[in-house]
Amino acid sequence: PLVLGIETSCDETGVGIVRGRELLANVISSSMEEHARYGGVVPEVAARAHLEAIEPALRQALETAGIGFGDLDALAVTAGPGLAGALMVGVGAAKGLATATGLPLYGVNHLVGHVGADLLRPPGEEPSPPLDEPTIALLVSGGHTSLLLVRDLVTDVELLGETIDDAAGEAFDKVARILGLPYPGGPEIDRAAVGGDPAAIRFPRGLTQQKDLDRHRYDFSFSGLKTAVARWVERARDEGRPVPVADVAAGFREAVAEVLLTKAVAACVDSGVPRLLLGGGVVANARVRALAEERCAAAGIALRVPPLSLCTDNGAMIAAVGAGLVTAGRPPSGLSFGADSTLPVTDVAVR
Ligand code: ATP
Ligand code: MG
Ligand code: FE
Numbered sequence: 001p002l003v004l005g006i007e008t009s010c011d012e013t014g015v016g017i018v019r020g021r022e023l024l025a026n027v028i029s030s031s032m033e034e035h036a037r038y039g040g041v042v043p044e045v046a047a048r049a050h051l052e053a054i055e056p057a058l059r060q061a062l063e064t065a066g067i068g069f070g071d072l073d074a075l076a077v078t079a080g081p082g083l084a085g086a087l088m089v090g091v092g093a094a095k096g097l098a099t100a101t102g103l104p105l106y107g108v109n110h111l112v113g114h115v116g117a118d119l120l121r122p123p124g125e126e127p128s129p130p131l132d133e134p135t136i137a138l139l140v141s142g143g144h145t146s147l148l149l150v151r152d153l154v155t156d157v158e159l160l161g162e163t164i165d166d167a168a169g170e171a172f173d174k175v176a177r178i179l180g181l182p183y184p185g186g187p188e189i190d191r192a193a194v195g196g197d198p199a200a201i202r203f204p205r206g207l208t209q210q211k212d213l214d215r216h217r218y219d220f221s222f223s224g225l226k227t228a229v230a231r232w233v234e235r236a237r238d239e240g241r242p243v244p245v246a247d248v249a250a251g252f253r254e255a256v257a258e259v260l261l262t263k264a265v266a267a268c269v270d271s272g273v274p275r276l277l278l279g280g281g282v283v284a285n286a287r288v289r290a291l292a293e294e295r296c297a298a299a300g301i302a303l304r305v306p307p308l309s310l311c312t313d314n315g316a317m318i319a320a321v322g323a324g325l326v327t328a329g330r331p332p333s334g335l336s337f338g339a340d341s342t343l344p345v346t347d348v349a350v351r
Contacts, residue, residue, distance in 0.1 A: 001073040001326040004061065005319025006054070008090030009082025009110045010143060011041045013053035015061040016316025017072075018323050021127060023120045024065035026309075026316040029053040036183045040173060041142070047085035054093050061315070069101045074332070076322025079107030079350045080343030082143070087339035095335050104332035106322045107350035109343055110313075112157055114139050114279035115150055116324065117310040117317035125307070132302070134273050136160075138264040140288070141280030141312075142169035142184070145260075147218045147267050148345060150277070154324040159345045160267055161218025164207075168256055169282045171222035175229050175252050179245055189249045190286055196250030198287075203228050203255040208262060218267055225255055256282075257291045264292075268301050277304045281312040325349055 002024075007014035011032050017025040031049035035041045062068060077094035080087055091107070098105035115137045121128050137148040145163040150156075166174070169186055176185020181192060206221035207213075229252050236243050268276055276296055282288060283305060296303040310317060330349060337350040 003319045003322040005076040005315040006090045007078045007315040008050040009078045012313040014315030015057040016319045017065040018319040025061040027057045027061045043083045050089040076106040078110045080340035084341040091339045107333040107337045111345045113317040116321040118306040135275040137277045139279045140168045140282035145220045163220040165223035192249035196246030198250040198254035200247040201251040257287045261295045283311045
């Protein structure tokens with residue numbers, strides 16, 4: 001099926017078009033730069049930027065795919081989770097389009113969209129092999145850190161655990177700020193860590209001690225780590241020592257990567273599912289990727305990492321899930337659903 005997907009859950013306005021698993025267009029307009037001086041996404045600024053970007057993005061996507069609205073079989077839009085005001089712009093636009101065109105509309109879960117990204121490949125690349133279900137999925141972005149058991153992408157997704165405070169990407173952004181590096185902090189820390197010694201400073205690994213594992217086996221916590229980095233840097237400055245930025249960045253990055261992969265591999269082993277799929281912007285992290293390869297190889301787990309261009313927020317991944325819903329014969333969501341900033345991941349599509 002030919003499906004157009006709209007994504008506005010955070011700071012990327014995305015419009016993607018897919019034919020089944022074939023990617024025809026993926027237009028992304030980001031308001032990231034407007035948030036840079038605040039050190040994080042400002043919801044009102046993001047919503048306003050979506051409003052300005054959505055119409056041109058729709059046009060450009062249709063033009064790139066060489067189609068008109070009349071050619072489409074369905075529309076899909078991120079219904080949640082995400083920033084309420086930002087989501088509302090996408091949901092409103094999608095409902096308007098559905099009303100005007102009569103096309104069926106699917107309100108799609110953003111996190112499931114990140115998993116669905118792996119169904120697609122950029123134009124010119126080999127198509128990805130079909131998603132091998134069940135699979136464990138680790139989603140790590142600026143707003144989420146979640147471990148999922150995906151039995152069936154469009155019907156059966158279970159949340160195994162998630163962060164109880166900061167998301168991994170958020171921690172990267174905050175630590176970058178502590179070190180005086182610009183926003184977004186992930187790529188900056190990655191660069192700064194090159195040449196640093198990851199073992200020079202040992203930062204805490206949240207929720208990995210035996211006493212935490214009973215209740216939080218698959219949950220994450222990064223705010224303690226962030227505070228530990230802040231204290232360490234503060235002390236060095238107080239004592240008039242130069243801050244070894246490369247070592248701090250490398251030690252911090254190591255702590256994050258280790259926790260992520262330890263928990264993800266444990267989820268694979270515990271549930272007897274030897275497959276791990278990564279998603280979200282933090283997957284761009286060089287150490288996270290390297291450790292994922294290392295740990296999965298050691299544990300006999302098949303690792304799948306979507307192309308980086310599809311790991312961050314985009315409309316094509318939402319369209320891909322929409323296409324999956326159409327193919328599975330799922331009923332559309334209708335027009336009465338609203339943006340749901342806390343939509344649980346078990347709701348692949350809203351009703
Ligand atoms: P959501 O949480 O709703 O999915 P988001 O826009 O916050 O949305 P993404 O766009 O998927 O998330 O990812 C952005 C995050 O990824 C930022 O926090 C950024 O710092 C982080 N990031 C990007 N590159 C890297 C990297 N090389 N290393 C670590 N983190 C990175
Ligand atoms: Mg983003
Ligand atoms: Fe996202």
